[in-house]
Amino acid sequence: MAKSKLSARQENMLDFITNFISQHSYPPTIREIGKACQITSTSVVNYNLNKLENEGYINRMMRVSRGIQLDKNKASRLVQIPLVGRIFASEPVHFPEAAVSYAPDETINLTQDLVGDEKEIFALEVRGDSMIDAMINDGDYVIMKQQVQVNNGDLAAIWLINSEETTLKYFYLENDMVRLQPANPTMDAIYLDPSTIRIQGKVILVFRQISSQKTTPIKSN
Template sequence: MITSDQQNPFEELSERQRNILLFIEKFSDQKGFPPTIREIGEACNIASTSVVNYNLNKLVEAGWLERTREKSRGIRLLRRRTGVPLIEQPVRAYEPANVALVPLVGRIVASEPVLLPGNDFGQYYDPDIDVIEVPRTMLRSLDPGEVFALKVQGESMIDALIDDGDIVILRKQQTCQDGDLVAVWLPDDSTTTLKEFHDEGTRIRLQPRNPNMKPIYVHPNNCQIQGKVLGVVRML
């Protein structure tokens, strides 16, 4: 089984799958919500709902759709035609619509460890949790489920060139390599901070990104990695 290839071009899909995709797009534009399996079947001359279901899953594998299990019309287009009229960019019927929705799980308050959503199984985000749009290029082909975002509160991260209100995109992980910029929880200080990680054997050096500032050193036991920073987004 080949794992999902997010780069699968439109032309490589079967004709049926192309039809389905085009219909979903048209239907959604017209009505404001995605079609049901049966509506797709009728429009694309597919006799059985299970066949539509089958092909929808294929399209998910190929990175064209997202589905929400057990929900009617639980279909979301991930890429579409160049919607924006402003650019006359010659045809190229579909452009990779590079937005992923990433849960904004909390804030770095420099007082308590980040609460990661219990998940893995959670494509369902709590509706109370905000999500933020992230250019997919920022995810480097990671599954959006591995990624989360944090809003920085306070100026404690200023030595990592991160300001109050910035949003940090991270990949969930408990380990990292030397030189990675990571979010670490320091139990002794009851602090979460963002620093460059350097393992020096007996101690860990946490190097600020700001050359004007000095590193801090911690004992390996006093250093829990929470995630690796993929990027920072600042909106003013």
């Protein structure tokens, strides 16, 4: 019932089923799933389909050919995002070393429809009020993808070399100058030479937990 991490095989199967339905508009058979996922035995496919059903990803109709329904509410898979640290204005974003397996103390669980198919995404907790011009408050969580290049219009994490601070702003490259546009429309953009910044990543999602326990503090400015 509860969502848990799927095995690689189950993930593979769910991928295939989703694609198959969107291509054919009817679900695949057990044997079609097996063939696509390199599973020689129908019983193994059946076994993992039951797992997927117990986890709530699909519904199965007993004794009905192609009797698989994608549970639309749950079909978007759980994505476990490692919470790798905190983001301060006063220092560059610290991503963990790539290709190094590590055990994150904490993970943020979101659904795939929210964060998309991006791989290697990280969650960071925002510390301080310095991101206020990105409409991001102290305590917010930022889901980012580490990359040294972003597209125009992306909300990017940028290390300002001269002032030695990290900022989150919308990135636009215009005539060899970089325009950094705050998310807050009342604030002005800043223009910088590309050599004075270092792109650290792209923001995929920002969320804020409004807990009922603590009243939301009123910012003094």
